[in-house]
Amino acid sequence: MEQARRNGSASILNEQLEGHLERLSAVLQPFADEVDKKFVRRLRDLGYPKTQIHGLSLITSGAAARTYQAGGRGLQFFESVSRAGKWLAKLNLPPSEVMRALQEYDHLLQPYLETLATEALAGFHWVREQLQFCVILALNEAYYHVRETETQKAIAAAEQIVAKAREAAAQERAQMLAQLKREVGQLVVKTTATGTGKVLN
Numbered sequence: 001m002e003q004a005r006r007n008g009s010a011s012i013l014n015e016q017l018e019g020h021l022e023r024l025s026a027v028l029q030p031f032a033d034e035v036d037k038k039f040v041r042r043l044r045d046l047g048y049p050k051t052q053i054h055g056l057s058l059i060t061s062g063a064a065a066r067t068y069q070a071g072g073r074g075l076q077f078f079e080s081v082s083r084a085g086k087w088l089a090k091l092n093l094p095p096s097e098v099m100r101a102l103q104e105y106d107h108l109l110q111p112y113l114e115t116l117a118t119e120a121l122a123g124f125h126w127v128r129e130q131l132q133f134c135v136i137l138a139l140n141e142a143y144y145h146v147r148e149t150e151t152q153k154a155i156a157a158a159e160q161i162v163a164k165a166r167e168a169a170a171q172e173r174a175q176m177l178a179q180l181k182r183e184v185g186q187l188v189v190k191t192t193a194t195g196t197g198k199v200l201n
Contacts, residue, residue, distance in 0.1 A: 018074050020127040024061065025068035027124055031112045032062045032069075038108045043101060052093050056101045058084040059135055061109070061128055078138050085142025095143060102132065 028035075036057065043053045057063060059081045067077040088098060106128075113124060 021064060021074050021077075021131065022068055024124065024127050024131065025065040027116070028062060028065035029069060032065045035105070035108050035112065036060075036062050039105050042104050042108065046104070048097075048101070049091075052088060052091055055084045055088045055091070055093075056098065059098075059139065060102065060105045061131055062105070064131060078134065081135055081138040082142045085139040086146050088139075089143045089146035095139070098139060099136075102135075 039060065039062070040053055040057065043056060048056070063080070064074075064077045067073075067080065116124065
């Protein structure tokens with residue numbers, strides 16, 4: 001039920017933003033590729049590994065524009081953001097670094113936006129804020145999902161370790177008891193033999 005609720009919310013949210021995101025795609029199209037290239041170079045200069053750069057490139061407003069230019073819709077973009085978020089979480093990239101990368105993208109994008117008319121620029125800022133809000137929600141959910149899964153795996157692994165330790169302890173105890181029985185048996189035989197010898201003498 002929880003998953004259905006999330007999917008329903010995402011669908012409504014996408015419907016509300018769909019038209020605005022289409023216009024966003026049209027605005028970004030002339031310079032999206034150039035900004036993307038600068039973004040990759042900037043992240044490389046900041047020391048982000050190639051694997052993280054790839055994931056971060058999938059969650060920008062430019063990535064949303066590319067989705068629409070390829071005939072996709074908002075739902076496809078947010079699904080891509082979710083997959084990228086899980087990938088980044090598994091790469092142990094802190095959320096703060098994700099936000100830093102998005103801020104770097106906005107910084108690179110700003111000079112291009114300043115060429116737009118004032119009215120168009122104001123509308124674009126609103127759409128971009130809404131888009132970033134949705135992206136952050138999707139990333140938070142993706143990170144939570146990965147951490148929850150990792151926690152469950154860790155718990156299962158710990159339970160297996162405890163079970164194996166108990167099994168090993170039980171086996172060791174059984175071996176010690178068996179050894180003790182053998183030693184007691186040998187002692188009884190030796191004692192009996194000694195006592196019998198004294199009687200015979």
